[in-house]
Amino acid sequence: MKTAFYIVLLTFGSSFLGYSQNQPLSPNNNTADTSLVQPESSNMNWYIVQDTVKVLIGKVNTQIKKDNKDLYVVTTVDMTQATTKWVDTTIVSIKNFKPIYHSSYNQQRDMVLHFDSKVTGYYFDKKNDSKTTINETTTKPYFDSNFYPQLIRFLPLSEGYQNSIAIFDYNPTTSTGVITATIKNTELAILNLNGQETKVWKVQTTDDISKNQTISTYYIDVTTRKILKHDIAFNGRLMTMEIID
Template sequence: MKYLLLAFYLCCFSVSHAQLKPSKDAFEKKWVKPDTYDMVWYALRDTAKIEIGRVSNQIIENKNQIVFISTVDIKGMNGTWVDSSICEKATLSPIRHASYNGQRDMVLHFGQVVTGFYTDKRQAKTTIINDTPQTSYFDSNIYPSLVRWLPLKEGFKQKIAIYDYNPLAKIGIINASVHGVSSGTYNSQKSGLREVWIVDVTDEISNGKSQYFVDKTNRKLWKQTIEAGGRTMMMVTVE
């Protein structure tokens, strides 16, 4: 009986540590610093590369918090998509996420209970949010930055607990998963050939997969490729 209890305990222990959650040891703090960078967003069709839009990213660091702001301008669409997230600096525990675009507005206040609202502008319908997650988590909006701050090395793998609110898909804690890390190079127009970590990632937001090309020296994101919903896309940092 005691061996069964031990096996059960070890199983539970390993499961509880399978997901990365906010903590002081969850990421390498030396990589976290104020940053501003723009990326061009392309759709790839056969050999053609078609520009979809541009994404501006800003990371602001103050005494106790980190603020993430992304602004998306899509070609042929009126208005700008703006997402912002506030997290605790020490652990990356989420505090607030706000998202505004032409289709919907959303504000989430994080804690033991997630509160806020979701407004579907097409249906003129507002849903009041009151959700109680069962464990700790990162804001889904910051996990692409978190990927760059992980202790990346050859063969590294990690599941990441993230919270996402999407009435058309999933609501609550879901997974983003780093499936592997390998070494590669990226040919930068201005900086020349750079040694990079190629990070293979999937998430349950889009059920797609991505590759991040992250500079080994400074953790700059040079490029991201995305496969989701039968489409292939690419985002390239503007130098």
């Protein structure tokens, strides 16, 4: 989903003018509070923003389930200009969020990743009708790049909190492997959404997927740790996702 957000931002943009650690967070160096993880269902509206005008471009549903061993995150995106829905599934260990499986299906491509001693799977480019077999060796621990926005919710957030996160990302057109996501800043704020004020952690992040050119800002309910809003800014363009239920 991270890569998909950047692709949509670029596409629609042309149409609508405190605390740090030396070692990056990883499953082997994980300060997240797993007791905060609860089954959840949320729906968000996805907008592209020009000045003060918001144009609805899609709807995002996220389902979180868990059992004694694993945590499952299923995200379904229904874009207004797409003929099929995008579906991403991520499975991680409930113990330390070590990645197990990720799949992503949309109009542009299908991708499946199995995380073990190697990262295996495939990438099918539907535009070019080409399939690439994935067989990547890694030398250090990491989180799935598609899971780290969820990971942020469960970290020991506080005023000025900063950190780096080791993530694995597969991209056949750029680079593949273990890269870095960065929490640049965290602050306590009041979010006014749908006429309701909520105390939130405002967490600003960036990552090597976009060569640190895209800034994501998450607004996380202090009490429930639910993501209420997500802003994505790149090169003067802005998208935002806002919870509706």
